[in-house]
Amino acid sequence: MNAGFLKGFPDLPPIWFAGFCGAAWLLARELPLTTAFGPLWWGLGVLLAVAGVALIGWSAWWFWMHRTPIEPHHDPRALITEGPYRFSRNPIYLAMLAMLTGYVFWLGVLSPVLLPVLFHQVLTRRFIEDEEARLVAAFGLEARRYLQVTRRWL
Numbered sequence: 001m002n003a004g005f006l007k008g009f010p011d012l013p014p015i016w017f018a019g020f021c022g023a024a025w026l027l028a029r030e031l032p033l034t035t036a037f038g039p040l041w042w043g044l045g046v047l048l049a050v051a052g053v054a055l056i057g058w059s060a061w062w063f064w065m066h067r068t069p070i071e072p073h074h075d076p077r078a079l080i081t082e083g084p085y086r087f088s089r090n091p092i093y094l095a096m097l098a099m100l101t102g103y104v105f106w107l108g109v110l111s112p113v114l115l116p117v118l119f120h121q122v123l124t125r126r127f128i129e130d131e132e133a134r135l136v137a138a139f140g141l142e143a144r145r146y147l148q149v150t151r152r153w154l
Helices: 013-030 039-066 091-107 115-149
Strands: none
Touching: 013 091, 013 115, 039 091, 091 115
């Protein structure tokens, strides 16, 4: 994305998440396509959303414990490899993706089903790639090892 497009835009993952949720709602309302989903999908949607909220809380706690900024585009003061960071380098982004997917399931229509795929790409390009480079710049070989042995998503 070009920087001029985002000038003045609060470039934060929760803002992008809210925008994608809004787009999902709008697509479901204005272009539902089909209502093939049923109560099982709604339940799965709620489960994914609740799990996402819990994962965000658990992950954020580790940022607080290490006293390092949680906001993207800031230089890290610690390399977090404990808790959920043992399984995923990006558990907060994974949680947001799960919550968006859960919301799409809960809406119960087909039209917004590709939004989680697009959100995944936005998170990777806008935030994750830069954060990984910042980790390597700050922690060198230790960060490189972590990036090699821990998956980006799951």
